[in-house]
Each structure stands twice: as C-alpha cells, then as structure tokens.
Amino acid sequence: MQGVPHLFDHPADTAEFRCPAHRAGVELYRAHIVRYAFDPHVHDGFGLGAIESGVERFRYRGADHIAPAGSLVLMNPDELHTGRAETDGGWRYRMVYIEQAAVDAITGESGWWFGDAVQNDAASARRITALLDALWQAREPLAFDSLLLQLLGEFRRHACVPRAARAEASARFAPVIDYLHAHLAERITLDELAAVAGLSPFHFLRTFQASHHATPQQMLMAFRLAAAKRLLAAGEAPAQAAAASGLTDQAHLTRAFVRRYGVTPARYQRRLLR
Template sequence: MQGVPEQFESPRDAAQFLHPPHRPGVELYRAHIVRHAFDPHTHEAFGLGAIESGAERFRYAGADHLASAGSLVLMNPEALHTGRAETEDGWRYRMIYLDRAALEEITGESGWWFADAVRPDPTRASRVTALLDALWHARAEPLAFDGLLLQLLETLRDHAHVGRPEGAERTQRFGGVIDYLHAHLDQRVSLESLAAVAGLSPFHFLRRFRDQYHVTPQQMLMALRMHDAKRRLGAGESPADVAAATGMADQAHLTRAFARRYGVTPARYQRQVRG
C-alpha cells in the first residue's frame, strides 16, 4: 500500500512468523530487533523461547524485566507485554507461541503456568534455541516436527507449574469485561459500558482494571484487536476486511497498529504464515 512500509523503519530490524500447516495453535517466530519498540500486545498463547544474543527489556505483569543472552523467556497466555532493545546491537531471539489447548494436547497435562517471565539458564536456553531452529526447518515434515515439539516442552517442563495460577481469582473478576471486549472489537467501547459489565462506577472500574492488568482498557482493547487481526490474516482474510472487522479506521490504521505490536505489516505477516 502506497506510503506504508513493508518492513521496519530500521533496516537492522527483522522478524519472521511461521505456522506449521498440520498443527493448529502453534506459531514460530524469530527476530533480530535493534531499533523497534513494541507497543503492549498479546499473543493469547504461551510465549516460550530464548535470547540468543544481546538483551531485551520489557514490561510484563506490571514489572520491568531484562532478558539477556542465555535467558529463557516464559510468558503465560493473555499477558500483555512490550519489548525494546537494552543493548546497542539489539537482541536476537526465537519464540514459539502455543495455544493453551495445543500445549495441553501435546503434554497431556492441563493447568501449566510460569511464575517467572525470565529465567537465566544458558545451557537450557541453548537447547531451546536449537530445538526452535530445528522446528523451523522441519515444518514440511509433520512427524519430525511433532517429535521436536514434544522435546521442546519436555525441556521446559520443570520450569512450569501445574495447577491454579497465583492471582487467578483476581483475574476472574474482570472475565466478563474481557469477554465484552472480545465481542465488541469492531465497535467503539465506552468506559461506562465496561464499568456496567463489572458492576462498578466508571473511574473506580478504570483504577481497578489498571491495577489488575497494568494497562488501560483501551490498551487491552487494542491488544485484543491486533490478536484477532493476526488470527484473521492467518485464515486468509484480506487486510481491508480485517481492518473493518477489528474496528480500525482503515487499512493504513491497521498496518500502523499491527506493525507497532508485532514488528511486521499485516500483508507481510500474511505472506509469511500462509507461505
């Protein structure tokens, strides 16, 4: 689209996504980021990976985290996060995003969650990096891919907790609000309407919501919109249709918002994951 770049502003930044055709709920990602700063976003999936070189600083669960080379990155579903380089040469990393249902099917366990978003563990980080690289190259060999996928989760198993996550009760307080946002992604949403769902006065709700999720309802709404945009683009919908379905003013608005959160334009993302 005229006037909209197909890549990062800095030629030093690069990111790629990949979906294995045979395994729904799995997304591979690799990137080298130097200049770009990611707006708050969510993958609504487990985000598991390792830092190969450099260091990243990001906000997650209301706190700053520093992930340097040799660190594992272990994010729970629905958790909004940011990301920016902490070193002059940025950071190089690989991730896999696994829907909760996909992880449970692969492991045979339910209720995984991670207490620490960053775990320094050079030996295991090297193993995770190698497995993620092998997965990237095994995408056309389903049997090999699935075996590697199980190995990856077994490698991370003892960092995971199984059972009810800490703070689950607090998160459920606003479950109806999150459902409401999901149902109204293509509409303008007012503070009053969200507060009514929560049964609170508008600004009392705003303060409580911010305290719980560490973002405003508008930031949450935009993160949910962009995650839905990813899903729709992966299913083959046109960027113009996706813009309309996710409440964007137009396709250019979608492109800017999507790139700020995922590092690629909608058109480039769609080409990558649909091959």
C-alpha cells in the same frame, strides 16, 4: 528473511514467522532487533523462547525485565508487553507462540502458568534454541509434532499453576475480558464494562488497571490487533481484517500492526511458511 529489513527503522532489524498448516494454535518466530521498539501488544497464547545473543528489555505486568543471552522468556497469554534492545547490537531470539488449548492437548496437562517472565538458564536456552531451529526445518508433520512435545518438555520445568490470588483476580475480570473479545468492532464505554464487572465505573477502572497493568482501552486495542493477526494468518485481506477486528481502516491496521509486530500485515501474510 530477505526483504524484511527495509520495513524497520534500521537495516539490521529482521523478523520471520512460520505457522505449520497441520497444527493449529502454534506460530514460530525468529528475529534480530537492533533499533525497533515494539509497542504494547498481546499474543493469543504463551510466548516462550530463548535469547540467542544481545539483551532485550521489555515491560510486562507493570515492571521492566531484562533478558540477556542464554536466558528464557516466558510470557502468559493475553499479557500486554513491549520489547526493545538494551544493547547497541540489539538482540537475536527465537520464540514459539502457542495457545493454551494446544499446550493442554500436547502435554495432557492444564493450568500451565509462568510466574517469572525471565529465567537465566543457559543450558536450557541452548537446548530450546536448537529445538526451535529444528522446528523451523521440520517439514513432515510427525517430525514437527515430536519436536514440539520435546520443546514443551523443556519449558515444563518452569511452569506452575496459578496462585490463588492470581486465579481470583483472573476470575473476577474474566467476564470483562470475554466481553471485550466479543465486541471488538463496537464502541465500548466504561459504563458498559463496569456493569459487566458489577462495579462502579471508576472503581472498575482502578481495579482492572491494578490487576492487568493496563487500561481496558489498551487491552481492547491489543485484542483487536491479535484478532486481526489471526484473520491475516487465515488468509483474510488486510482491509477485511481491519473492519472485522474493529480498526478504523486498513491504514490504521498497518500502522498499529507494524508498531506491535514489526512488520506490515501484507508482509506478515507473505512470510507465513506453510
């Protein structure tokens, strides 16, 4: 974590990433955040982890959530969320960001979903923290994958399949989400998105926001940053990643990336341990 704190507003704020070269769709993350407040952002996959110390407050699905030490954080893919410290000493936590396809392949199941963003389960949090620490230390692919399956087994008890109402809402706007992903670099209008959904423009805007707790523009920006993050992880230069994901320029990417992920694009690339 050396060299990371000066990128934050407070010298105690640190963050570190690791992507295993052999296992696509998996990213490890550990951080201690005291003063930094993360802007709304999304991750391509599930965001699953444990709070080691302190307390986090975050907004997710239109509500504020409190995650104290000994609790689990369980976020579904492509859900906008924020993050900031609730206590003076900040919060220390570990996460795995894992794409749906990777979960399906590793567990042999499909349709995982998490209804509660926070679970107070101190015993499970200790086991998950230990497993996430072991994953950071694992350098052999077989050892890493064995630990990853064990980790997902810990989260399995909290997973559920989508309820009918959630599945219906997701299906209704799935073409819109696909359209946003496919047109990241374009200037998209409300009328275009409404036409994809088969609704009048402001009816679409109201119902989309009610379903996703975010405007289409907020979702588009979150998807653009997530796409830029994937390109950076693949080794793309920041300027090219910005252009390909629909951001104005490299400076725009840097500002937005720091607000959402707490680190500059260049530092993020250097901090990926493969």
